[in-house]
Amino acid sequence: MESMGHPEIYPLVLTTKTQEIFNCRIDEDVTDEQPHKLIKKQDILEDLHNRAAVSDFHPVKKLVQEYPGDELLLVYDKDFKYGLNFYLIGTEEGKENYLNPPEVPEEQEEYKEYIPEEVYAYKPPVSKPWVSLGSEKEIEEESVKGSTKQITYMISRKRSEFGAPIKFHDQNASSVKDAYIECTAYPDHIFTLKQLEKDVGMQVVPKMNDTSTQTRWTYPKNAATQYYPREFSEEEKESLEQSKTLSDFLNNVSISVEIALQQNEITNTFVDDWKYLAEEESTFGDKTDTHLKEYQSFTDLHSPTEKMITCVSWHPTIYGLIVVSVAVRLSFEDRVHFSDKLLLQPSLILFWSFSDPIHPQLMLESPEDIFCFQFCPSDPNIIAGGCINGQVVMWDITAHADRIENIKAGGSRSKKVTLKPMFLLEPDSNKEAMYIRHCAVSSIENGHKKVITDIHWLSDHFEIKLSKGETSLDHCPTKISLNEDHILYKTQDKVLAQSKAMKAGEVNPYHNLEGGMGNHLKPIDDFCTKFFVGTEEGEVIYTDWKMERDPETGRLMTKKPVSLYTVHDGAVHTVQRSPFYNDIILTIGGWNVAIWKENVMTGPLLQSCCAPKRYTSGHWSLTRPGVFYIGREDGYVDIWDLLEKTHEPTLSQNICITMITYIKPWTFSPKQQFLAIADYYGTLHILEIPWTLSHPSSSEVLSVNYYFEREVKHLEYVEQRKLIREQEKKEMELETEQKKVKTYHKSKEQMEAELKMDYENYLELERTILISLGLIKVSEKISYMDL
């Protein structure tokens, strides 16, 4: 009702009945001209009383009751200006206003005409009395007034005291009474909280005490205990043996023991069938790949003359290091011819490493060309070599061991892939690879006279004394012992010129060696002192070092050889023990190969037939017991596998174009095995052995052993057959003789009759021939017969 801005207007709805009662019917009492009607308050109240809630004035009941005046103004709202058809003006002022409306609407009409006919007369605003609308309350609330009464003080002092200097001093407040009022803090029990629960962390630290004691050993005493087992004396033993208790015991127990023994004989209960079922482990690499693969090759590019490699050895401990001895490739006459030139060049042993194929790591110098060398098995820094002139040389490379051990890094060496010409390279190579001189040389007078063809280290439990008598002989093995190391080495000669082979029946076998003798040997590790020697003539001798006393002269003499066989057609250059069996020996020479067993004296176990090319080097395989490698003079490597074929090589592969001078295999890991092949032109080829050739099958050792045993039996059989054959031969001869004798006993008459028959046959034959020739007429013949 107040929303329209006229708080005194109260819109009403008056029904026709109400309109009749109050005489304000629309269009009769209340029209456009006169829309209002004054109604008495009393009438409205009566109506309200009479009709209560139904009365139209019910909404304004309160207003009517509070109305100060007597009459209320009711206005007909034709235009529904206030929402309903009638409205009631609630205040006297509003009534007055309505009844006497101000002239504002007239002015507004004048403005609307827009005819400024009259000059606007300025009327100064007339101040009207302020009508309070309630804002003064707010202002009063917000305004700030002084709440207290203000006091004024007037303070005066003597004028002379103004501006005088003032001195301040301190004073303790507590000294003056009532100078201050304090409010001390006191624990007020109302406000204290008692903590009933508390989170506390704790740590346990063990108490540690370090103490030590020391005992004093006042009287040091050595104490030892020795014991021996209790034993019965012989009589006691016998008496016990006779006792009945023992016999009863044995009777009781023997049954179960026999059962147990038989069980073991019948079957092996602990056999793992699964293990024996699997034949091959998973192979590494291609199974069908059986060829040797080229891995690397080394050639010495620095040497001016052509060289050949005489001996190859792998370093026993360092991976990838291979040592090669090179010699000048000249025959004996050429050597003598060029001997002055040869003196200027050092003879070398080269150390090659896989990581650097161009520069050798170390070079060992020697006075003459080395023909063979070996690493000391107990100390890989000592190398012993045998020279062409019979000297034995030793090197000690302990000082340089770290250089060759760090080869793998490769970083320390600057790999100058040089384009410099050869002569500029020389100082560089001198810096990089040092020449190491030998540390011990055998003297020429006391040493050998001929080429040393093989050299071996002996295990150090050999001690042999050097005796003058031996060295006076020209061609005998010299044994020198080095007391510091207890290492012995022994070498043997090779005589080139003399070719007359002495027979095995000679007294002194080492004189035997004068004629075309020995090279490669095979010493034995245990206390047996026998060894095999292969000679230049192709013989294989099995003999003994030990000296024995000759009963006649009383001197120490060397023994006769146990056996001697001429098996090979050329010089025997390889005599080698199998790494798997102690008594199997491989000899290679000339055009064939032979395998021997040590105590079998009848002959070689296996002797191959002649090969198309000469065999020049060979070696057992290190991992497979039945495999060995042979190098030929045309650069082929023959690989023999005894389990596959024994009459010819299993595999033949070409490595290089010239004669192979040395073969040496070496195992670095189960998966990697290398074969070093040295050839006549001075190149060292390293080949990788494929899986099939390096990995033995599970029972290969046994199988090859069986093979050898079979061969031994075969040899025995052959021996026996020989005997049998001899016997048979004898018998056959007897028989033939008997037959001959029988023929003589034929009777003479029979012989004459036979002769006559023959003669008559002959006459017939003669006649028929003459007749056919026409020399005798048939009629004459008949007449001759008739006569």
Next chain:
Amino acid sequence: MVVNAEGIPIRTTLDNSTTVQYAGLLHQLTMKARSTVRDIDPQNDLTFLRIRSKKHEIMVAPDKEYLLIVIQNPCE
């Protein structure tokens, strides 16, 4: 070999040092084995002891007073 209850060999086919060694060691082992068996079940007793190793088999037949020890190489 035949060994008495204290481990002293009575009769043997091997050499002396081996015999003595075997006798001493196996005697102790048999005692231990027997005590083991009887600890588990006092009514039980050791009748036979077989020790199989890689190279051979050792068989021990115990008794109250003596011990028979046999060493055999099994068939493989």
